[in-house]
Amino acid sequence: MGNIKWDEFFITGDPLILGAQVSIALTMLGVLFGLTYLKKWKWIWREWITTVDHKRIGIMYIIAAILMFFRGGIDGLLMKAQTSRPEMGLLSSQHYNEIFTTHGVIMILFMAMPFLIGLMNVVIPLQIGARDVAFPQLNALSFWLFFSGAMLFNISFVIGGSPDAGWTSYFPLAGKEFSPSIANNYYAIALQIAGIGTLMTGINFIVTILKMRTKGMTLMRMPMFTWTALVTSGIIVAAFPIFTVALALMKFDRLFGTHFFTVSSGGSDMLWANLFWLWGHPEVYIVALPAFGIFSEVIATFSRKQLFGYKSMVYATVGIALLSMVVWVHHFYTMGSGPGVNSFFSLTTMLIAVPTGIKIFNWLFTMRKGRIKLSSAMLWALAFIPTFTIGGVTGVMLAMGAADFQYHNTLFLVAHFHYVLIPGVVFAVFAGLYYWWPKMFGHMLNERLGKWHFWLFNIGFNVTFMPMFFLGLNGAVRRSYTYSAESGFAPLFLLSAIGSVILAAGFAVFCYNIYWSIRYADRNISSDPWDARTLEWATASPVQHYNFAKLPEVKSFDAFWQMKKNNEGLTLKDSEIEEIHMPSNSGQPFMMCVIFGVVGFFLVFEWFIPAAIASVGIIVGLIYRSFDYNDGYHIPVEEISKTESTWRNEKGEVHKHVG
Amino acid sequence: MSANVNTSLPLEYQTHQSRMNILGFWIFLGAEIVLFATLFAVYAVLYQNYAGGPTHQDIIMIKEVMIQTLLLLTSSFTCGLAIYEMRRNNVKGLISWLVITLLLGAGFLFMEINEFIHYIHEGATMQTSAFLSSFFVLLGTHGAHVTLGIGWAIIVIIQLIKRGLTPVTARKIFIIGLYWHFLDVVWIFIFTFVYLKGMVG
Numbered sequence: 032m033g034n035i036k037w038d039e040f041f042i043t044g045d046p047l048i049l050g051a052q053v054s055i056a057l058t059m060l061g062v063l064f065g066l067t068y069l070k071k072w073k074w075i076w077r078e079w080i081t082t083v084d085h086k087r088i089g090i091m092y093i094i095a096a097i098l099m100f101f102r103g104g105i106d107g108l109l110m111k112a113q114t115s116r117p118e119m120g121l122l123s124s125q126h127y128n129e130i131f132t133t134h135g136v137i138m139i140l141f142m143a144m145p146f147l148i149g150l151m152n153v154v155i156p157l158q159i160g161a162r163d164v165a166f167p168q169l170n171a172l173s174f175w176l177f178f179s180g181a182m183l184f185n186i187s188f189v190i191g192g193s194p195d196a197g198w199t200s201y202f203p204l205a206g207k208e209f210s211p212s213i214a215n216n217y218y219a220i221a222l223q224i225a226g227i228g229t230l231m232t233g234i235n236f237i238v239t240i241l242k243m244r245t246k247g248m249t250l251m252r253m254p255m256f257t258w259t260a261l262v263t264s265g266i267i268v269a270a271f272p273i274f275t276v277a278l279a280l281m282k283f284d285r286l287f288g289t290h291f292f293t294v295s296s297g298g299s300d301m302l303w304a305n306l307f308w309l310w311g312h313p314e315v316y317i318v319a320l321p322a323f324g325i326f327s328e329v330i331a332t333f334s335r336k337q338l339f340g341y342k343s344m345v346y347a348t349v350g351i352a353l354l355s356m357v358v359w360v361h362h363f364y365t366m367g368s369g370p371g372v373n374s375f376f377s378l379t380t381m382l383i384a385v386p387t388g389i390k391i392f393n394w395l396f397t398m399r400k401g402r403i404k405l406s407s408a409m410l411w412a413l414a415f416i417p418t419f420t421i422g423g424v425t426g427v428m429l430a431m432g433a434a435d436f437q438y439h440n441t442l443f444l445v446a447h448f449h450y451v452l453i454p455g456v457v458f459a460v461f462a463g464l465y466y467w468w469p470k471m472f473g474h475m476l477n478e479r480l481g482k483w484h485f486w487l488f489n490i491g492f493n494v495t496f497m498p499m500f501f502l503g504l505n506g507a508v509r510r511s512y513t514y515s516a517e518s519g520f521a522p523l524f525l526l527s528a529i530g531s532v533i534l535a536a537g538f539a540v541f542c543y544n545i546y547w548s549i550r551y552a553d554r555n556i557s558s559d560p561w562d563a564r565t566l567e568w569a570t571a572s573p574v575q576h577y578n579f580a581k582l583p584e585v586k587s588f589d590a591f592w593q594m595k596k597n598n599e600g601l602t603l604k605d606s607e608i609e610e611i612h613m614p615s616n617s618g619q620p621f622m623m624c625v626i627f628g629v630v631g632f633f634l635v636f637e638w639f640i641p642a643a644i645a646s647v648g649i650i651v652g653l654i655y656r657s658f659d660y661n662d663g664y665h666i667p668v669e670e671i672s673k674t675e676s677t678w679r680n681e682k683g684e685v686h687k688h689v690g
Numbered sequence: 691m692s693a694n695v696n697t698s699l700p701l702e703y704q705t706h707q708s709r710m711n712i713l714g715f716w717i718f719l720g721a722e723i724v725l726f727a728t729l730f731a732v733y734a735v736l737y738q739n740y741a742g743g744p745t746h747q748d749i750i751m752i753k754e755v756m757i758q759t760l761l762l763l764t765s766s767f768t769c770g771l772a773i774y775e776m777r778r779n780n781v782k783g784l785i786s787w788l789v790i791t792l793l794l795g796a797g798f799l800f801m802e803i804n805e806f807i808h809y810i811h812e813g814a815t816m817q818t819s820a821f822l823s824s825f826f827v828l829l830g831t832h833g834a835h836v837t838l839g840i841g842w843a844i845i846v847i848i849q850l851i852k853r854g855l856t857p858v859t860a861r862k863i864f865i866i867g868l869y870w871h872f873l874d875v876v877w878i879f880i881f882t883f884v885y886l887k888g889m890v891g
């Protein structure tokens with residue numbers, strides 16, 4: 032079967048990987064044992080695995096994303112350790128290749144995107160005053176397909192070998208000719224499975240936002256986070272099919288010997304680069320835009336002012352989305368497209384700085400004369416502005432085609448995109464997590480630990496990546512596992528490595544904060560602890576599974592703020608309660624996750640007959656779904672009125688501050 | 691999320707959930723357009739890279755392709771008739787026209803598969819050249835969609851027989867109709883840009 036040698040099935044011989052294998056095995060045993068010991072199997076199946084509740088799906092996305100952050104972060108630390116001194120022997124060149132590849136893929140596709148999609152899941156239906164997304168079961172399927180792809184990708188380093196051609200997997204390197212092992216199949220197949228889930232998410236959120244807004248919530252009254260989620264979903268629908276095709280063609284080349292991207296028989300390796308970045312650049316904005324939305328919410332709330340220039344924010348978001356489709360060539364100026372093409376793409380790329388600049392100024396003006404409260408969430412937003420601007424300004428430097436010949440493929444570029452992605456995405460999800468944590472769990476994250484987390488992570492981040500700009504300008508190339516002592520790079524590399532340790536310490540504090548808060552944080556908090564402005568705060572924390580007993584009515588932007596100010600719509604009379612219709616749980620999405628994982632695994636190893644047999648399961652799953660006429664269930668009035676009385680005070684009001 | 695029923699609309703649009711499903715499917719078709727556009731773009735880049743293998747003129751069987759085109763176009767028409775019967779609440783007419791649609795679709799598929807087998811016997815395989823790789827994958831993707839559409843329609847017809855015409859079954863039929871017309875449109879592009887353009891060189 033296939034071309035795998037059985038003695039190479041499990042990767043052996045490397046102590047690092049052996050350690051990972053042992054720890055994976057122990058963790059899995061621990062989880063299985065723990066669930067059995069605590070008799071939690073039924074609970075986890077009923078409450079989580081089969082759930083179609085957008086809030087729980089969101090939380091599962093976030094947990095998975097934090098785990099992936101951990102994995103990707105370890106990869107990052109290993110790379111930093113390897114380059115901390117010249118001629119280090121910690122990682123071989125092959126191992127380094129594998130690690131920067133998995134790091135890049137995991138951070139972008141399995142950390143940044145699911146983290147944001149998780150927050151979108153938790154928050155968007157609440158912000159628009161809805162009881163769930165448009166297609167709750169499809170939503171669960173999206174999550175489980177993402178999870179399937181992520182797990183498939185992650186086992187690569189213990190079974191069969193990790194992909195090693197970079198997160199961009201350029202041809203001809205990624206082709207069969209130069210990467211004969213099955214490792215790069217993992218890239219093509221795992222991302223394909225996760226990508227289907229993402230596409231479904233995009234469709235789901237567009238329909239949700241267009242069709243499920245509560246009464247009075249016009250498009251131009253939607254909170255900024257909802258707007259960015261809508262636009263991001265649009266980019267997903269426009270860009271992900273390109274990646275789907277590119278990955279499929281990659282599989283055809285690798286598995287069936289076609290000639291799309293090969294050098295021989297008329298294929299075109301540049302075709303891959305174009306397709307990849309036609310998706311890849313919009314992908315950057317898929318993760319950046321919702322992050323901008325989070326900052327908008329956080330900055331408005333903690334400046335206690337309405338978001339400045341709301342309309343221009345909306346137009347800027349749409350403008351960025353459109354421009355993001357016409358800049359992809361800036362990733363390969365050096366590949367000889369000629370000065371005309373390069374100039375065009377330089378121009379479009381620099382144009383993106385305009386709407387982005389508008390956003391930056393809007394945030395600054397929102398804060399101007401605001402009564403700023405320096406909560407942990409706000410700290411991330413404040414730090415975002417200057418650091419992201421560094422990322423943006425270096426981006427404009429890279430955008431100039433002629434100048435890029437100097438920067439291309441150096442650590443300058445690596446520093447640039449980390450300065451965009453870490454402030455632009457990671458800071459945002461941290462801000463969002465501190466901000467919405469009480470909404471999700473009914474208690475806050477510890478603010479003091481939050482400050483430690485913030486300062487360590489921030490200082491660590493800057494110390495890690497600032498030196499890389501200078502290393503890059505001095506000629507240190509990216510994706511290189513070592514350098515000589517004569518190069519003179521050693522001091523800056525060492526400084527950068529020290530920074531990454533501080534950064535890791537920040538992440539550790541973050542994990543400890545989660546642990547501490549779950550155990551000890553005060554449960555007796557207001558449902559609106561930040562005195563916030565949008566509808567997700569108009570209901571209980573943690574949110575009841577039906578979200579709103581009575582759907583709120585919106586009369587203006589910052590709907591909840593207005594409701595509090597005018598003291599209207601906050602109360603709930605028993606007579607107003609009606610039965611609520613909710614969708615039923617389903618095990619089908621999880622089964623699809625398992626089946627897709629099995630099919631994917633067989634395909635990775637090029638065992639076509641087992642793969643074909645297993646994919647019958649996919650068809651059965653789809654048919655099962657088609658015949659499923661389960662129409663959900665109704666929550667009786669008494670149950671609603673009981674639930675509501677547990678969190679509303681005597682007057683039937685939500686807590687309100689507004690000052 | 692109450693039923694929110696509006697009986698003045700056609701059956702398939704009556705519930706809020708159905709309206710959302712139909713909008714969602716339109717957006718899905720948008721994604722499908724991007725998918726096929728990408729495949730067309732790939733074909734446009736590679737279509738002259740024969741790598742010493744057969745060219746368009748060497749292999750294309752234009753007569754068979756004309757018949758395929760006719761079959762598929764007719765099936766789109768009969769699919770329209772099916773929806774027309776659905777609007778008239780005529781379940782029997784609806785099912786009959788749907789079955790005819792699927793038979794025409796199956797005829798198309800049968801001919802396409804024969805065409806592919808013929809090419810392969812001529813030594814024109816997916817592995818021969820970049821042109822043929824892109825040719826087979828573009829056509830194959832369309833063919834796979836038609837296959838999927840047929841299977842899916844059969845399943846929905848079974849539900850239609852079991853449950854009669856309800857807002858849910860009507861919506862499912864309507865969505866399949868959209869899908870089927872979409873595949874027809876894609877075929878028109880394939881016919882024009884792959885076959886006709888290939889014939890003139």
Ligand code: HEM
Pocket residue numbers: 104107108110111131132134135136138139143196197198199445449452453456457495508509510511531534
């Ligand atoms: C948490 C701390 C992080 C550290 C210490 C870190 C470190 C690194 C290092 C050392 C490299 C490779 C440099 C080289 O080319 O030799 C790299 C590459 C990369 N990183 Fe990170 N990174 C971190 C976070 C992130 C995040 C949050 C993202 C994305 C959201 C990200 C995305 C990438 C990508 C896409 C690459 C390129 C991979 C490739 O060359 O194929 N990183 N990172």
Ligand SMILES: [Cu+2]
Pocket residue numbers: 311312315358359361362
């Ligand atoms: Cu780009």
